Amino acid sequence: MQLAWYRKYRPQTFSEVVGQAHIKTTLLNQIKAGSFGHAYLFAGPKGTGKTSIARILARTVNCLDTNSPAGEGEACGKCAMCQAFDHGQMLDLIEIDAASNTGVDNIRDLIDKIALAPTMGRFKIYVIDEAHMLSKAAFNALLKTLEEPPAHAIFVLATTEPQKFPATIVSRCQRFDFHYLTVSEVADWLKTVAVKEQVKLADAAAELLAQEAGGSMRDAIALLEQAAAAGGEITKDQLTSWLGLVDWTTVYQLMQKVLAGETKAATAQLAQIYQDGYDLHRLAIAWIALVRQILTVKLGNASELGLSADRERQLGPLAEQLTLGEIAWLLEDLMQAATDIKTAAVVQLPLELVIVRAVHQLASAGHNNDNDQPPSSNMTQPPVSNKTGDPKDAVENWPRVVSAVRETHPTLAALLGQAHVDQQSNKLRATFGLPFHKEMVEQPANRQVVMGALQRLGWECTIECVVDAKPATPKGVAVEEVLQVFGQV
DSSP states (O other): OOOOHHHHTOOSSGGGSOSOHHHHHHHHHHHHHTOOOSEEEEEOOTTSSHHHHHHHHHHHHTOSOTTSTTOTTSOOSOSHHHHHHHTTOOTTEEEEETTTOOSHHHHHHHHHHHTSOOSSSSOEEEEEETGGGSOHHHHHHHHHHHHSOOTTEEEEEEESOGGGSOHHHHTTSEEEEOOOOOHHHHHHHHHHHHHHTTOOBOHHHHHHHHHHHTTOHHHHHHHHHHHHTTOSOBOHHHHHHHHTOOOHHHHHHHHHHHHTTOHHHHHHHHHHHHHTTOOHHHHHHHHHHHHHHHHHHHHTOGGGGTOOHHHHHHHHHHHHHSOHHHHHHHHHHHHHHHHHTTTOSSTTHHHHHHHHHHHHHHHHTTSOOOOOOOOOOSSOOOOOSSOBOOHHHHHHTHHHHHHHHHTTOHHHHHHHHTSEEEEETTEEEEEESSHHHHHHHHSHHHHHHHHHHHHHTTBOOOEEEEEOSSOOOOOOHHHHHHHHHHOOO
16 A cells, blocks of 8 residues: 555654754754753644654664764664664554543553663653543553653653643643744645655645645645646646635635625625635635735734735735724634534525625725615624714614624623613713622723723713612613514514
């Protein structure tokens, strides 16, 4: 059976590892000084080299000639130990999958055998993958061994979720945090693999595969192997169709239509994308990535995402049309839509609502001339342009205030929705039926939230809270919402 490419091209030395320079340098220095630790915690996202570096560490500490011309501190690749590793015959490398060996009995069996001397090399290396899956009892059983292991034993705990580790375990390990690989790092290595496999890979296609892998080298190589199976040259257009991806230019054009207030044209383009068989969840992700790029351009941090000068020039006009607040609520709405798409009865609907709400919100903020009046959204309302100190307007629009508060403080919004609000002289008066409700709203932090919502919506007025055991019972926000749905009785 043919070996998968991500295994075939797994690095064998530190110099072959892509990225993670901070980890490679530290480990090489420890090996050269002969002062490496007895327990390591490798934490980071999937596919970033945790297990690979653990295996390289095991190979290097057992190498018989680390001062060879292969490189200072690197394994020579020629001695008996290196050859045993290369052919999978090294008995002193014990790899354990914690996902299927979670119990305390598995760890006790390991502890019973750890006292035995190495069979071939100088050290026995235990690599426990997905170590966060170990049970609490298993961690407790491992604790003493990690604290005082035999001189010939080295532990490497690899995990994608370090927050699940007990503090007592973490404190006994040298922790190394692995980073996502950059698009350029992944793309360059994909080109190298393609050359070795005699596959024609276009530069744009390599970049697209790297972006789709999301910083995971293993995922990127697996995608490349799948694409190569189709035969012929791998181009960006072929990948776009095969992976169900929407081209950046298409998402850019969709964003332009939204900013221009062209609701009909934007929804028509969305419908065409769906009819062409593209995955709308991927479209939502691509749209989020585009708006994030706009955000970085707006903040002057385009270099953080590695945007080209040409791409930055294209995004500049879009960034100028949006405020930071508008970019924020558009990102929030898109992220919610990306979640809703998975369970939506009509898969196009979440993104159609994003378009309609975004056009409406931007129109009310003066960005376009859309005259439609779509239903109100859960997005944070942008500030109105004319501020006023007249509490009467705030009274009439109290449901908007409650909705704005609900975005971040739903419990507080529930209390405000039960209040009867009227104008008292030059301020708002909120009447509550229970003293407890009044006291909650009057807490300094909660009062600041309410005042902030009023100011964002354009009303610079104060609010007074009172208690009335038998307050008037107006149509509160919740009642209004019910009546809108079911009608008057």
